[in-house]
Amino acid sequence: MTDSGECVAIIPAKDEAGRIAATVAAVSALPQVATVIVVDDGSADGTGALALAAGAAVVTHPRNRGKAAAMTTGADFAAEHGWPDLPLLYVDADLEQSAAALGVLADPVLAGDADLTIAVLPPQSTAGGGRGFVVRLARNGIRELAGFETTQPLSGMRCLNRAAYTAAQPFARGWGVETAMTVDVVRAGLRVLEVPADLHHRVTGADWRGQLHRAEQYRDVWLALAARRGRALAARVRDRGGRDTPP
Numbered sequence: 747m748t749d750s751g752e753c754v755a756i757i758p759a760k761d762e763a764g765r766i767a768a769t770v771a772a773v774s775a776l777p778q779v780a781t782v783i784v785v786d787d788g789s790a791d792g793t794g795a796l797a798l799a800a801g802a803a804v805v806t807h808p809r810n811r812g813k814a815a816a817m818t819t820g821a822d823f824a825a826e827h828g829w830p831d832l833p834l835l836y837v838d839a840d841l842e843q844s845a846a847a848l849g850v851l852a853d854p855v856l857a858g859d860a861d862l863t864i865a866v867l868p869p870q871s872t873a874g875g876g877r878g879f880v881v882r883l884a885r886n887g888i889r890e891l892a893g894f895e896t897t898q899p900l901s902g903m904r905c906l907n908r909a910a911y912t913a914a915q916p917f918a919r920g921w922g923v924e925t926a927m928t929v930d931v932v933r934a935g936l937r938v939l940e941v942p943a944d945l946h947h948r949v950t951g952a953d954w955r956g957q958l959h960r961a962e963q964y965r966d967v968w969l970a971l972a973a974r975r976g977r978a979l980a981a982r983v984r985d986r987g988g989r990d991t992p993p
């Protein structure tokens with residue numbers, strides 16, 4: 747760990763033994779990063795030990811709890827270990843050396859020009875196996891609920907200050923976390939910025955595992971949006987009740 751930077755990097759990781767060391771090394775070398783926390787989300791392949799050997803602080807979920815829970819665990823750990831106020835830089839574990847490009851996400855937040863930045867990735871070297879169903883669901887939902895246009899609504903590489911983090915609490919579960927975070931932060935009146943970043947990750951394929959993964963993503967994004975539609979409706983009803991109540 748180093749202590750010279752200005753944000754805390756949090757890497758949720760499930761069975762990332764092949765990639766975690768390179769990702770931790772690249773993130774640790776970023777001048778904007780004060781410390782790197784890996785949340786081992788119930789891995790069975792030694793991910794946690796490899797992250798520790800690579801110099802990260804490691805928190806472990808004894809059982810798998812999903813990406814959103816790992817993100818919350820990382821933020822809680824940062825707050826409890828001396829970094830309650832620093833912006834958080836969320837990083838997927840599979841970026842390897844390309845994580846060196848993440849500084850562009852931290853800079854606008856550290857400069858006070860954005861409350862939440864979201865990485866927009868270039869075309870990846872391997873073609874993905876999806877048809878855009880999950881991406882469209884998330885993009886349309888964010889537009890409907892927050893009036894905000896996104897290029898890559900599912901992108902998990904994000905930097906956010908503590909005001910944006912608070913606005914996004916509690917995180918939506920599982921794979922709904924990014925979509926819900928964008929909606930919640932925009933609706934709180936905070937500034938969200940998509941930033942191109944030269945990142946390369948493991949692309950989800952077209953085999954049955956990939957399609958099962960997409961089905962889970964679709965379910966979680968749908969549930970996150972449904973919960974926010976419910977909240978928006980309740981707020982409208984409350985507002986109307988307030989207006990109709992005589993002084």
Ligand SMILES: O=c1ccn([C@@H]2O[C@H](COP(=O)(O)OP(=O)(O)O[C@H]3O[C@H](CO)[C@@H](O)[C@H](O)[C@H]3O)[C@@H](O)[C@H]2O)c(=O)[nH]1
Nearest residue numbers: 758759760787812813816838839840900901902921950963
């Ligand atoms: O139960 C899990 C599953 C995954 N991860 C980690 O979460 C990150 C993202 O997982 P990955 O399988 O690489 O996700 P993708 O299929 O690439 O999902 C895309 O879409 C997701 C939202 O659906 C975002 O969270 C991702 O950042 C984005 O890359 C990785 O570090 C994983 O190790 C966990 O911590 N817990």
Ligand SMILES: O=C(O)[C@H](O)COP(=O)(O)O
Nearest residue numbers: 876877878879880881950
């Ligand atoms: O591969 C992807 O980009 C995600 O798994 C989302 O899949 P989609 O193509 O169904 O939106």
